[in-house]
Every structure is written in structure tokens, then in C-alpha cells.
Amino acid sequence: MRIATPGNTAELIRKHGFSVRKKYGQNFLVDASMLEKIVDSAQIGADDTVLEIGPGLGGMTQLLAERAGHVLAVEIDSALIPILGETLAEYPNVDLVNEDILKFDLKAYAREHGTERFKVVANLPYYITTPILMQLLEGDAPIESITVMVQKEVADRMQVGPGTKDYGALSLAVQYRAKPVVVAVVPPECFLPRPGVDSSVIRLEVYDKPPVEVRRPDHMFRLIRASFNQRRKTLANALSGDPSLGLTRERVQQALEEMGLSAMVRGETLGLQEFARLSDAL
Numbered sequence: 001m002r003i004a005t006p007g008n009t010a011e012l013i014r015k016h017g018f019s020v021r022k023k024y025g026q027n028f029l030v031d032a033s034m035l036e037k038i039v040d041s042a043q044i045g046a047d048d049t050v051l052e053i054g055p056g057l058g059g060m061t062q063l064l065a066e067r068a069g070h071v072l073a074v075e076i077d078s079a080l081i082p083i084l085g086e087t088l089a090e091y092p093n094v095d096l097v098n099e100d101i102l103k104f105d106l107k108a109y110a111r112e113h114g115t116e117r118f119k120v121v122a123n124l125p126y127y128i129t130t131p132i133l134m135q136l137l138e139g140d141a142p143i144e145s146i147t148v149m150v151q152k153e154v155a156d157r158m159q160v161g162p163g164t165k166d167y168g169a170l171s172l173a174v175q176y177r178a179k180p181v182v183v184a185v186v187p188p189e190c191f192l193p194r195p196g197v198d199s200s201v202i203r204l205e206v207y208d209k210p211p212v213e214v215r216r217p218d219h220m221f222r223l224i225r226a227s228f229n230q231r232r233k234t235l236a237n238a239l240s241g242d243p244s245l246g247l248t249r250e251r252v253q254q255a256l257e258e259m260g261l262s263a264m265v266r267g268e269t270l271g272l273q274e275f276a277r278l279s280d281a282l
Contacts, residue, residue: 003059006030025125028056031190039063041183042121042147049115053101053122058087065091074101106141117144126151137177146204155200169228178204212276220279227267235267255281
């Protein structure tokens with residue numbers, strides 16, 4: 001049975017006596033056309049292995065299983081496992097795992113199952129979107145692409161550039177590792193229960209090689225985080241004010257001047273290439 005309709009979803013919830021848990025940020029997508037659009041944008045083929053984070057009731061999992069060679073569905077809520085056992089019973093190519101994705105060893109799973117690369121598809125809980133994305137992008141598991149539903153303002157932050165109000169550390173972290181493209185804006189009425197904000201579907205095409213070269217990416221992102229932690233300060237004051245970096249204001253100003261930048265520049269005006277140059281200089 002296709003469950004991605006408001007009626008079928010409500011019936012399934014009543015049948016199993018399931019109660020939505022706010023702590024897991026559960027908002028089930030019940031718009032069939034939007035589910036199709038997400039799966040279409042993920043470009044799933046018969047040779048692909050898909051990682052779905054938070055399959056919920058299994059609405060999108062059903063569509064993924066019909067297109068992919070294999071689907072790994074990782075669900076943290078044990079109360080949903082019996083429901084998923086019912087909705088996914090007809091799909092032998094789905095491997096359902098009851099675990100926290102932040103603790104799941106995806107690299108070990110790939111090695112054990114001979115998986116070369118994953119395509120990630122998910123309707124992510126808003127409260128934990130950034131930690132999940134950063135683990136996927138910064139980890140060493142083989143990720144080819146990430147197509148996810150997130151809060152609209154988070155999707156906006158991922159794709160903007162310097163000088164905009166939404167530009168920040170997340171923008172740079174994502175753009176260093178992937179090309180972000182917003183696929184669709186999704187209104188609250190597409191969900192059950194309805195969230196209080198609009199959502200966006202964003203596709204991240206993971207780079208084989210980052211678009212900029214930097215000697216120590218970890219150092220660059222420490223600088224980036226420090227610069228945006230106090231974004232109203234000049235870059236020299238923000239970086240010298242972070243004791244973990246061990247930098248003086250004079251040293252940062254000298255590096256900026258060598259790059260042809262004003263000593264009064266703020267971090268929100270620098271692009272990825274400039275942060276890479278600054279990191280190497282420091």
C-alpha cells in the first residue's frame with residue numbers, strides 16, 4: 001500500500017497506536033508528488049545504493065526501493081520499526097537498521113557490503129540537520145550525493161555567498177565539499193503533522209576534489225568558525241580573540257595586508273578562496 005497520502009498516513013498511525021515524538025522532530029511527508037520530485041532529483045538508478053536517514057513510516061523508502069539496487073534505511077525511533085516492517089515488507093532490497101545515524105559506522109557498512117558509493121536521500125529532522133550534514137560531508141564514508149529536505153532558511157544558508165545576511169560557516173563548509181542546488185520549496189501542508197516553517201529540498205553534489213586548495217582544511221574551518229562566532233567584529237579582532245587559535249591581532253592584520261585586504265575587513269566579506277589563502281598564510 002502506498003502510504004504517502006494524508007489519509008493512509010493517519011490510518012497507519014492509528015492502526016499502530018503511534019504517537020509523534022517531538023524529540024525526534026517527526027514531520028511525515030504526505031504529498032506524493034513532492035516525494036516523486038525528491039526521488040527524481042536524487043537521480044536514483046538500479047545500480048545505486050541509497051542511504052535514507054529517518055525513513056519514518058516508509059513513504060519515500062517505497063519509492064527509493066523501486067528505483068535503487070539497495071536501500072539502507074537508518075531509523076532512530078524503535079517505535080517506528082514495526083510499522084516499517086509492515087510498509088516495507090514487499091521490498092527485499094531494503095536493509096532497515098534501528099540506530100542513531102550520528103553513531104552509525106557507515107564506512108564499516110560500506111566495506112562489509114562492498115558498497116562503492118552512497119546516494120543519501122532524507123527528510124531530515126530540523127533540530128539536527130547541521131550535525132548530520134557535517135558528519136556526512138566531513139566523514140570518510142563514500143558519499144556521491146546528498147538530496148535532503150531541510151528547513152528553508154538552512155537551505156538558503158548553504159548556497160549563499162559573501163556579503164549576505166545568511167552567509168556563514170555552514171555556507172563555506174558545504175561549498176568546500178559540494179555544489180548545492182535548491183530543488184523545491186515545500187509548504188507546511190505537505191506534512192503530517194505540519195511544521196511551523198517552510199522547507200526546501202536541496203541537492204548537494206559532492207566534489208571528488210574541493211574547488212580550492214588549502215594546506216590544512218581543519219585549520220581553515222577553525223578560522224571560519226571563529227570569524228563567524230563574532231561576525232560583527234573585524235576579522236583581526238575575532239581571530240585574535242579566540243584563544244584556541246593562538247593568534248595576535250597584529251599577525252592577522254599582517255596576513256590580511258599581504259593579501260591586499262583591509263585590516264578592518266570582516267569575515268562575512270571573505271569567500272572560500274580568501275579563507276584558504278588566509279589559512280595558509282597563518
